[in-house]
Amino acid sequence: MTQGLDQIFVTFQHWAVAHSPAAVQPAVSIVLPVAGILILFPSLFAITTVLERKGLARIQNRYGPNRVGPYGWLQPVADAVKSLTKEDIVPRTADKLVHFLAPVLLVTVVFLEYAVIPVGRNMVLADMNSGVLFFFAAGAATEMSVFMAGWSSRNKYSLLGAMRAVAQMISYEAPLILSSIAVVMAAGSLSTVTIVEKQAGYSGFWPHWYVLTPWGLAGFVLFAIAMTAESNRSPFDLPEGESEIIAGYFTEYSGFKFALFFLGEYLEMFAVSGMAVTLFLGGWAAPFSFLTWIPSWIWFLGKVMTLIAVFIWVRGTLPRLRMDQLMNFAWKFMLPMTLMVIFSAGLWKFLPSGVLRWLICAAPIALLYVVLGRVLQSERRIEKRVYRYAE
Amino acid sequence: MTAPFVILAVVTIGGAVAAMTLRKLVHCALALAVCFVGLAGLYLDLNAQFVGLVQVLVYVGAVVILIVFAILLTRHDELPAQTNRTRVAGLGVSAVVFALLAWAVTAGGAQMGAAVAAPEAAMKDIGGALMQKYVLPLEVVGLLLTAALIGAVVIAMEEKKKAR
Amino acid sequence: MTPLNGCLLVSALLFSIGLGGALTRRSAILVLVGIELMLNAANLNFIAFWRYGPHPEALTGVLFVTFSIAIAAAEAAVGLALIQAVYRHAKTTDVNQLDTMKG
Numbered sequence: 001m002t003q004g005l006d007q008i009f010v011t012f013q014h015w016a017v018a019h020s021p022a023a024v025q026p027a028v029s030i031v032l033p034v035a036g037i038l039i040l041f042p043s044l045f046a047i048t049t050v051l052e053r054k055g056l057a058r059i060q061n062r063y064g065p066n067r068v069g070p071y072g073w074l075q076p077v078a079d080a081v082k083s084l085t086k087e088d089i090v091p092r093t094a095d096k097l098v099h100f101l102a103p104v105l106l107v108t109v110v111f112l113e114y115a116v117i118p119v120g121r122n123m124v125l126a127d128m129n130s131g132v133l134f135f136f137a138a139g140a141a142t143e144m145s146v147f148m149a150g151w152s153s154r155n156k157y158s159l160l161g162a163m164r165a166v167a168q169m170i171s172y173e174a175p176l177i178l179s180s181i182a183v184v185m186a187a188g189s190l191s192t193v194t195i196v197e198k199q200a201g202y203s204g205f206w207p208h209w210y211v212l213t214p215w216g217l218a219g220f221v222l223f224a225i226a227m228t229a230e231s232n233r234s235p236f237d238l239p240e241g242e243s244e245i246i247a248g249y250f251t252e253y254s255g256f257k258f259a260l261f262f263l264g265e266y267l268e269m270f271a272v273s274g275m276a277v278t279l280f281l282g283g284w285a286a287p288f289s290f291l292t293w294i295p296s297w298i299w300f301l302g303k304v305m306t307l308i309a310v311f312i313w314v315r316g317t318l319p320r321l322r323m324d325q326l327m328n329f330a331w332k333f334m335l336p337m338t339l340m341v342i343f344s345a346g347l348w349k350f351l352p353s354g355v356l357r358w359l360i361c362a363a364p365i366a367l368l369y370v371v372l373g374r375v376l377q378s379e380r381r382i383e384k385r386v387y388r389y390a391e
Numbered sequence: 392m393t394a395p396f397v398i399l400a401v402v403t404i405g406g407a408v409a410a411m412t413l414r415k416l417v418h419c420a421l422a423l424a425v426c427f428v429g430l431a432g433l434y435l436d437l438n439a440q441f442v443g444l445v446q447v448l449v450y451v452g453a454v455v456i457l458i459v460f461a462i463l464l465t466r467h468d469e470l471p472a473q474t475n476r477t478r479v480a481g482l483g484v485s486a487v488v489f490a491l492l493a494w495a496v497t498a499g500g501a502q503m504g505a506a507v508a509a510p511e512a513a514m515k516d517i518g519g520a521l522m523q524k525y526v527l528p529l530e531v532v533g534l535l536l537t538a539a540l541i542g543a544v545v546i547a548m549e550e551k552k553k554a555r
Numbered sequence: 556m557t558p559l560n561g562c563l564l565v566s567a568l569l570f571s572i573g574l575g576g577a578l579t580r581r582s583a584i585l586v587l588v589g590i591e592l593m594l595n596a597a598n599l600n601f602i603a604f605w606r607y608g609p610h611p612e613a614l615t616g617v618l619f620v621t622f623s624i625a626i627a628a629a630e631a632a633v634g635l636a637l638i639q640a641v642y643r644h645a646k647t648t649d650v651n652q653l654d655t656m657k658g
Contacts, residue, residue, distance in 0.1 A: 137444045140452025411576030437606045461635040465642040485575030490568035510611030539629035541634035
């Protein structure tokens with residue numbers, strides 16, 4: 001019965017394809033998963049907006065939105081109505097075509113990223129031989145839309161925000177891709193389906209997730225930090241910080257286009273979280289072998305929502321990083337750490353399993369962390385604190 | 392001449408023409424991005440998945456952004472067009488080159504190029520070839536990229552003021 | 556018009572557009588854009604011949620293009636750094652005005 005529930009969407013797709021006329025069968029078999037993605041992730045977006053506002057509010061010791069609907073849970077409906085009916089103001093000297101295309105491009109490319117994420121057992125839209133590479137190629141194309149938005153607004157602050165955002169996104173793309181290479185090396189394939197299947201085994205009741213290895217843990221932390229920076233979320237949201245640069249590259253967007261940018265940003269966050277879950281947290285596999293009766297797609301969604309909750313928590317807690325601190329962090333700290341993670345993953349493959357393997361693989365990473373910490377902080381001169389008392 | 396090929400070829404050529412003829416430099420850069428995406432589509436159509444995805448990742452994601460940053464940092468928007476003589480000479484040379492290449496392509500005959508089955512370019516084979524047969528070019532390219540990185544940073548760096 | 560000839564014609568057209576642009580535009584950055592177009596045309600040529608030629612399992616075309624993309628990226632970086640340095644000195648990127656070594 002749990003097998004049936006696990007494969008319920010696949011069975012539905014097979015049934016729909018079998019019961020449609022032969023001419024449209026290929027179309028139906030593709031349109032159904034696409035429609036599923038188009039329904040699932042935007043609804044997740046709607047839920048996340050409320051979750052985020054209420055979560056941040058509680059962290060800041062206030063209520064969030066609590067007027068619309070029971071305890072404020074219908075807030076997304078109000079937001080949707082507002083963004084659809086607000087006047088769409090385009091600056092007079094703006095570049096109209098580029099100004100219009102920027103949010104459209106962002107949302108299109110972000111939806112493309114969902115094609116290679118396995119949402120459940122046998123539930124991936126496109127089982128590509130090089131799924132991970134496709135995902136990162138689509139991520140690289142989102143930087144173009146950020147730049148287009150900032151430049152076409154003819155606004156100094158937008159342009160500045162766009163340049164900062166693009167510099168930040170390029171800098172953090174290197175640790176993002178490098179930390180996923182360690183996983184690709186361990187799994188032996190670039191296909192996301194294969195990577196999840198390699199993590200779906202259990203030894204005893206303990207799962208084979210990559211996050212439970214020393215290089216996987218370090219890699220996951222680095223991937224999560226790079227992920228936060230790629231989506232321009234706090235503490236890396238200087239390009240769009242409200243108190244710094246008004247709204248950065250989407251200052252001149254209002255109404256529906258702003259809603260599209262918002263949607264694109266959140267969807268990208270979900271997509272990259274989905275990739276983090278696929279690469280490190282075992283995808284749709286259950287954490288313990290006695291829990292495999294819960295369907296795989298529920299595990300996947302649960303893990304993604306947990307990551308989102310951690311993001312919201314981090315956003316409410318940590319202060320914003322300055323631009324030069326951000327870039328230093330990416331190039332001087334994260335890049336060497338990811339290279340060491342790749343080295344450690346290589347060691348892991350060739351040592352016999354056991355506690356010794358754990359220690360030998362964790363040692364280079366810990367050593368480099370301590371060394372980098374000492375070297376990078378030695379430039380800071382912290383003087384002895386001098387107190388001035390009121391007389 | 393299947394429909395995807397024709398559409399992608401039109402997108403690519405259109406983007407290239409736009410990149411070379413538009414007045415504003417940023418529009419040229421964006422048209423170049425469209426051209427590169429069209430080329431990536433052509434590579435995917437020719438069953439070279441790895442190359443197509445690397446094209447998007449490197450060219451659209453890095454080279455176009457480099458060009459855009461250079462445009463923004465050198466702060467000039469529209470330049471007057473070349474003098475007529477230079478323009479005619481340049482276009483004439485490129486037309487002659489195209490005529491020559493087109494003649495070479497079509498006069499070669501159709502011995503090769505009949506539609507054959509698509510070759511499999513599995514990732515494992517590409518990785519194996521890179522690590523076994525082509526390991527020396529791989530290391531040399533790594534060295535070259537390091538040299539280019541350091542060189543570009545040094546060239547573009549502000550010179551330290553030597554005045555006392 | 557075999558598929559291979561179609562690809563080769565597209566590549567030839569792309570090459571000549573890049574050449575024409577590199578020869579006629581006045582901005583140094585656009586000359587670089589033309590050069591990038593020419594490199595891409597050559598890459599397309601390689602992939603077309605890999606696809607339709609003999610011995611595609613040797614993967615020669617694919618690997619050549621991979622290295623070519625890497626080298627083109629390095630060349631674009633260095634070229635743009637040079638343009639940046641020239642701009643800082645001569646305050647212009649107009650190739651017609653960068654003629655101090657002429658004559």
